[in-house]
Structures are given as C-alpha cells and as structure tokens.
Amino acid sequence: MTTVIYTAHDGTETIVEGTPGVSIMETALRNGVPGIVGECGGSMSCATCHVFVSDETAAIAGEMSELEDEMLDGTAVEREERSRLSCQIKLIEGETYRVTTPSEQV
C-alpha cells in the first residue's frame, strides 16, 4: 500500500491511499485534500502545491530540479529547508509519505 499523510497547518490530518506514479499534488487534488491548489496541473508554473516534507519523505522524494528550486523562492508562505513542490514528488509503491501544507498557497 502507498500512503500519503497530509497534515494541514492547523494540525488536521488526512490520510489517503495513493497510486504509484501519481504525484502528491495530484493525489491531494483528486481526493479533495485541502491546502494544496495545484492550478497548473503539475507543470511547475504556479507554485501553489508547496508542502513541507518529513525527513523520511525527503529521503525518498527524489532530487529537486533547478526550476523547482526557483519556483520555491516565490511561494505564498516562505520556503523552509524541507520545502518541496508536491507536484514533483511521484509516489513509489509501498512507501508512506508525510507532508504538512502551509497556511496559504496563493
């Protein structure tokens, strides 16, 4: 089973069973998880799917591209060390992902 645990900025947790190959952003959208907007559908144009990932998730989330790095400089809530664009993290079979969403995306 592939699981994503979304924690909203107020601490509310939403646990969703994901599909391998689908991103954390798309998984949130499809299941109506609040706190992730993802207007551009994952093309790294909007930076409205900003999340803070756990250490464990950071380790399995893959490398950050230069474009993702630049887009993160313009998120609604200032980036932190564990900031990622959730459209860039594709789920891997059997893994569990933990992300916290910021208070604002736009």
Place this chain on the structure above:
Amino acid sequence: MAATANDATLIVGASQAGVQLAATLRELGDERPIVLVGDEPHAPYQRPPLSKAYLQGEITSDDLIFRTADWFAQHDVEVVTGETIAAIERHADGGGEAVTETGRRIPFARLALTTGAAPRRLDLPGIDLPGVHYLRTADDAAAIAEGLESARSLVVIGGGFIGLEVAASARKRGLAVTVLEAAPRLVGRVVSEQTSAFYLDAHRRRGIDVVLDARIAAIEGADAVSGVRLEDGTVILADVVLVGIGVVPRTELAEQLGLEVDGGIVVDAACRTSDPSIVAAGDCALMPNPYARGSLPRVRLESVHNALEQAKVAAATLMGDPHEYRTTPWFWSDQADIKLQIAGLSTGYDATVLRGDPDTEKFSVLYYRDGELLAADCVNQPLDFMAVRSALGRGATIPPEAAADTSVPLKKSVVEPAAPTLV
C-alpha cells in the same frame, strides 16, 4: 438530509469552474443536492495538458482527472456526463427545469452556468476533410494524437498559445511543422512585440516554419487532408492540420434565458448574471476586473486560475454571501522547453521594460501604464514571475528604472503600496 430534487443546484458545464463551484458549495456547508452536467462523455478532466504532455505521449487520459469518482460520491455531487442541456424553463419562484437533448429532465432551485468556450470555427474550402482538427476536448486530443502517429507533416493554422503548443509538441515528435498566422506577429492578442519576436525566433530555431501575414485559400485533399494552399498559390504539405484560432464563449443557454450577453455572459464582480439568481463563472463569463486598465470595463479570461477563483466567488454568492472577485490574473504556456508565465493583465499599457536578453531564452517584459506596473511576460524566469504576481496581488509596484537591472532580483525592487493616510 431531507432534501428533495427541488432543492438542487444545477451546474451546467463539468470542467474546472463547474467542479470547483460544487466543491466550494460543499466546503461552505451546503447540503442540498448538486447536479453537475457535462456534454462530454468523460468525467471532469484537466484540459491544459492536452496540447502539451498528452500530445507528447508523456501522460495518458487517466492522468488528466482531477477528482476521483469517490470524491464526487462522498460529496454527494451527481455528475451527469454526455448530456447536453437543450433548454431551460424557469419557474416563478426562481427555480426551474432543464431538459437535455435526450429528453432527461433536471429540476433545480438554483442555476450556475460554467459552460466554457468552444473553438472558433474556420470557414474555408476543405475544412471538413478528415485530418483537420480543432483542440478543446480530450476526444479532440486523442484524434490529433492518433493522426500524428503516422503523420510526417503538420500545419497549424493560428499562432496563438494552443497552436504553438501543439506545433512544439509535434516538432518534438519529429514532424515537419508549419505555423500559419494571419497577423504580422505571433500571439499578438496577448503579448508585447518583444515577446512575439522572441517566439518567432525560438520556434524557427527549433525547426518550425512560421509564416506571418498568411492568407489561406483552401485546405486541399481528396479523401483526407493533404495540404494547405495559400492565396499566392503555395501549397504546404500536411498530413494533419490543426486549427487554433481562439475560442467562442458558450452563451447559447444564457441567451435563451434572456440574460445579458456581450461576447460572454455578463456578470458582476460577485458572478451574478443580469438575473441575479443565476451565476456564471469561468471562460464563459465577462466580468469587471480591477486589473484591466484602459477602455475595457469587463474582461473575459481563459485560464484555470480564473475559472477556479470565479467559481469560488459564484459559490459564495449562491450561499448568500456575495463578495467581490479580486485576484491577480495569471497564465502559462509551455512550448518545447520554453516556459512562459504571465502575471497581471497588460491591456492598456503605455510602456514596456525589457529585463534580460531574449537571445538567451531567459527574459521578462514588464508592462506599465503611467509608470505603474500592470503585468509581466516571464520567459524561463520563474523568479520574475513570482515577484510580479506577488507584487500585483498586494497592490505594490516595481519602478521601471529598477526593473531592467538584472543584477538585482526583481523581488528586491518591489515598492510596497503607501499606507492609507488620514486626511
């Protein structure tokens, strides 16, 4: 929930705006039935990737969905696909009944129009030949993808975003691609001359043939398209032709309902049509926009962002809590490896500032009116885009003299709006 069908909200149009409207109604605590009707045979899906990742074969149609069937079920949103509303009858109480082309009757208490837009059709000899396509729907994109499989050449009629995105996608697949644009420059309706000139060079560098001021006489072919003939007699070979010359808002139902229509369904800043009990949102809606300067009292925007934001406003209005739409418009277009992001509306600009060198394929054009920042086209410059979008969103500006200095990040040149003073 003691609701009957007569409490229902009918949302006509099951794309971004329609789905968001339903989602926001539920977020706002609405427990009455919602019926979302779409004329396509598919569950709601995202359109933007159709001309890009989908045509390049990077994703399949399954990847396009943006809400699962479970989500609709859990939120009690009835999705009716493959049904076109033929007529809507209103009752004296403000409710009414819609009738689909197959005769299905859908009673409603409240009505929302998120009908979107349809491709503008071209009237030319040969336009109905197999192999000539428009692109709006997933089915359109599937037909184009199938055509491109065996094609060697593509002619794109129209040098706007859709046309150039498809041209770039087909070029990436190795086809010979020609873009025919009737105007003297590409994407002329939306961007500055500098941005247009850049796209001309960039696409030519990637091997796309671009003809400006193109005058097309006919589409040629016997059983299927074989080429496009220009008025000067030149024939450009084409196994596939894509026509991308803009869209027309779908206002038929609004007109039938007697609502005010003026190249879009006229709405106020809270998404109310001329009958305030009916709301409209998305590509079909013509709305006053605080970001539009110059002579335009109302604008119709074609973007996911606008569809989502207007839908949220429309939902709040239906819930009896109208508030004004106010959000910085933004748009994007991915063509080959070139990412264009536009923040704001450049309409009515009187000056531009070029930031960076277009030949490096990384630059921005900032638009001004009376020295005040209106908008920016950012090419492979996400930082500039984010800085401008954020500045416009809070009423800030970037002085033109600072904007051209690439040694300073744009974010650092933002001048915050003056604090309100007491007089």
